[in-house]
Amino acid sequence: MTRFSFSISATDGVARTGAITMRRGDIRTPAFMPVGTAATVKAMRPEEVRAAGADIILGNTYHLMLRPGAERVARLGGLHQFMGWERPILTDSGGYQVMSLSELTKVTEEGVSFASHLDGTRHMLSPERSIEVQRLLGSDIIMQFDQLVPTTSMREAQREAMERSIRWARRSREEFDRGGEHAERAAIFGIQQGALDREMRQASAEGLIDVGFDGYAVGGLAVGEGQEAMLGCLDFAIDMLPGDKPRYLMGVGKPDDIVEAVVRGIDMFDCVLPTRSGRTGQAFTADGPINMRNARFAEDQEPIEPGCPCPACVTFSRAYVHHLVRSGEILGAMLMTQHNLCFYQRLMKALREAIGVGQLGSFAASFLERYRSRARTIAEPVSG
Amino acid sequence: MTRFSFSISATDGVARTGAITMRRGDIRTPAFMPVGTAATVKAMRPEEVRAAGADIILGNTYHLMLRPGAERVARLGGLHQFMGWERPILTDSGGYQVMSLSELTKVTEEGVSFASHLDGTRHMLSPERSIEVQRLLGSDIIMQFDQLVPTTSMREAQREAMERSIRWARRSREEFDRGGEHAERAAIFGIQQGALDREMRQASAEGLIDVGFDGYAVGGLAVGEGQEAMLGCLDFAIDMLPGDKPRYLMGVGKPDDIVEAVVRGIDMFDCVLPTRSGRTGQAFTADGPINMRNARFAEDQEPIEPGCPCPACVTFSRAYVHHLVRSGEILGAMLMTQHNLCFYQRLMKALREAIGVGQLGSFAASFLERYRSRARTIAEPVSG
Numbered sequence A, B: 001m002t003r004f005s006f007s008i009s010a011t012d013g014v015a016r017t018g019a020i021t022m023r024r025g026d027i028r029t030p031a032f033m034p035v036g037t038a039a040t041v042k043a044m045r046p047e048e049v050r051a052a053g054a055d056i057i058l059g060n061t062y063h064l065m066l067r068p069g070a071e072r073v074a075r076l077g078g079l080h081q082f083m084g085w086e087r088p089i090l091t092d093s094g095g096y097q098v099m100s101l102s103e104l105t106k107v108t109e110e111g112v113s114f115a116s117h118l119d120g121t122r123h124m125l126s127p128e129r130s131i132e133v134q135r136l137l138g139s140d141i142i143m144q145f146d147q148l149v150p151t152t153s154m155r156e157a158q159r160e161a162m163e164r165s166i167r168w169a170r171r172s173r174e175e176f177d178r179g180g181e182h183a184e185r186a187a188i189f190g191i192q193q194g195a196l197d198r199e200m201r202q203a204s205a206e207g208l209i210d211v212g213f214d215g216y217a218v219g220g221l222a223v224g225e226g227q228e229a230m231l232g233c234l235d236f237a238i239d240m241l242p243g244d245k246p247r248y249l250m251g252v253g254k255p256d257d258i259v260e261a262v263v264r265g266i267d268m269f270d271c272v273l274p275t276r277s278g279r280t281g282q283a284f285t286a287d288g289p290i291n292m293r294n295a296r297f298a299e300d301q302e303p304i305e306p307g308c309p310c311p312a313c314v315t316f317s318r319a320y321v322h323h324l325v326r327s328g329e330i331l332g333a334m335l336m337t338q339h340n341l342c343f344y345q346r347l348m349k350a351l352r353e354a355i356g357v358g359q360l361g362s363f364a365a366s367f368l369e370r371y372r373s374r375a376r377t378i379a380e381p382v383s384g
Helices: A046-052 A061-066 A070-075 A079-083 A095-100 A127-137 A155-177 A180-184 A198-211 A227-240 A255-263 A273-280 A311-315 A318-326 A330-356 A360-377 B046-051 B061-066 B070-075 B079-083 B095-100 B127-137 B155-177 B181-185 B198-211 B227-240 B255-263 B273-280 B311-315 B318-326 B330-356 B360-377
Strands: A004-012 A015-022 A025-029 A031-034 A057-059 A089-091 A103-107 A112-115 A122-125 A141-143 A187-192 A215-218 A247-249 A268-271 B004-012 B015-022 B025-029 B031-034 B057-059 B089-091 B103-107 B112-115 B122-125 B141-143 B187-192 B215-218 B247-249 B268-271
Touching: A004 A330, A015 A330, A025 A031, A025 A330, A031 A057, A031 A330, A046 A330, A061 A070, A061 A095, A061 A122, A061 A127, A070 A127, A079 A089, A079 B318, A089 A127, A095 A112, A122 A127, A127 A141, A127 A155, A155 A187, A155 A198, A187 A198, A198 A227, A215 A227, A227 A255, A255 A330, A255 A360, A273 A330, A311 A330, A318 A330, A318 B079, A330 A360, A330 B330, B004 B330, B015 B330, B025 B031, B025 B330, B031 B057, B031 B330, B061 B070, B061 B095, B061 B122, B061 B127, B070 B127, B079 B089, B089 B127, B095 B112, B122 B127, B127 B141, B127 B155, B155 B187, B155 B198, B187 B198, B198 B227, B215 B227, B227 B255, B255 B330, B255 B360, B273 B330, B311 B330, B318 B330, B330 B360
Parallel strands: A031 A268, A057 A089, A089 A141, A141 A187, A187 A215, A215 A247, A247 A268, B031 B268, B057 B089, B089 B141, B141 B187, B187 B215, B215 B247, B247 B268
Antiparallel strands: A004 A015, A015 A025, A103 A112, A112 A122, B004 B015, B015 B025, B103 B112, B112 B122
16 A cells, blocks of 8 residues: 555646545645644534545644643554544644743754643653654654744854754654654655745755655744745745655645645645634635624624535524624634635635646636735734 | 424323424423523534434523624524524523623513623513513523522512512513414413422412413522422422423423423423533533543543443544543533533433333433432532
8 A cells, every 4th residue: 555655637837736645545735734733623523624625634743742642642542543533644743832832942952852831841852752752643744853943033043953953854754764664654744944045945955855755844934924025935945845745835824825835836734724713703705804703794694605615604694603703602613613624625626626727827816816805905803 | 283282192100201393393302402592502503403302492582682682683584594493492581591690680560670791781671572582583482571589588579579470471471472473383481480389389370370371381490499409399389280281390400300300290491501511521421420521531442421322422532522621622512512412312312212111210210320329429520
């Protein structure tokens, strides 16, 4: 049986569509991975995540190692069995969360020592421990452990972190290869760093390619630099990564970010936006995001997004969802999250189809024009 | 088409099983009505409430008149369409919540003036307004507006409230009968008051019967008097109500309360316990309630209740639900609520079947022995 293969069925410019084949199932690309931080895509049942169109979800190493604990998940049969999701799972390495969430963090060549944000207990994440945790979880796509520094860091600090990340990439790869049965069915991705700097991005890519990975992520973006800067970086960074391997843009993003990145050759995405927005009252539509708390929806009999085939839109009105969201009802979060995940997956499907028929340029232009026009004409408060 | 009929298919002692037939569907009795306070059975989709076995749900007049507002619900097509529940809905009269939740309450013969607990705006509930609100919601079973006083009130205050409730029962009935098309498809129940006093319960029942209702509720119980006192009151109060009409014990209760009340001739129940407990980590099982937050479940691979056919038990382990509840995840509330509602509905089905075959006594004894034995032997903290 195939461990990991990536086949491209059609290209359009530098964009491509195809599928990653793994033992737990195929991942159609370009793919959006809903985030299941704590072994649950928040407010969704696994079958609803699948019905929305997801082929793969993302789990967070940092959160899961702290609660319920990687060894515990392993004793319970692995993350898939634990949370009732049979298809592929990608786990991040914990490198991002350990810098953004934990406290009293100390970085050495060995790894990162930190205090849990939950209870202050001290833990260590190294390339070896990160891969071990991901293996204990039973992850299908493992991410290398990397070092992140704030985008405001001096160039020298950026360079040191990028170079250390290459050394950690090699240690991650070596630990992955010691995984025995797990290594025979899972895959491992490297993560390109280098902030917005072309020369550092090139050095990072060359270092990772020298190690050799099943796929390559573009890391260190979508951390506050703005869409224009991010796309400008993608314009040169993507081409540095092997064209025959999946390219994954971590932590992205808004629907228009995704369209722009697919046009530039990205194959995989993850982001908390559709789920988090679902809990704060923001719904995504082809005409841009809308805030369901807005009083103008109080007696609106239309669904969240007219024409959307998702169960939330088929059954319920904006008036009802508005009432639920305003009242802080759990069902409001359930319905909004369901719609948002369906919106994202419908967008990915439309992108795949547009590439398949060689119409990505016109699809993207049309989508972006409509999506952004509302944002330009209506100054509506939205929460991120 | 039948507006409202109650047919008894079997009796066992004073207990009975049968069905209420209404235009929106049959209600198998004894029936448990999940509470949908704010136009949602919290954390559940309507189809999940139905799949759990519910024939009817309860809506709260007080909450709905304040948010989203009865006139607004009417403009949106009524409560059934608003919340996506096509089967019967019973609405309470607001009499209980207006005394327990609102502020600056002033009671006169006309009705109750109060300030909303949401925003302090002043509102009035009278028999006429309560029935009007319930009609605007499109309720199938309307409850009369009654006056509640604390159980610690002096006997004279209890008597005055009981007697006023009879006068309000007549005004409620008259307003209901002025309802035109609504009165042709809906039903109205009276509410017996009189605290724990036999003579007052008798006077209340006689007053209500003189007005004439489709069904009769036992009110003013399950308000802190304890199970023994409640059952002692039921022992004489139920027989005062017409045997050919449904008898509804409002706000009850724990599974063992329900079994004891069915044995005494009650046909209908409502209670927030299965839903509220589902959000606080308490699961109901045939062996008594368990607190899923308890550390002993952290690696327990059994379902919440072994043998339970509900989707939560079929798919997920106690270990997973424990993790979700401890992590404050919405999915934890969803799964726990689903199990609890399924448990309650399975209990009602078992009670109906036991009455049908004349085995209620042995079923009840067996259920209560098993349900209570665990509570006796394990001092487990449960939240109510």
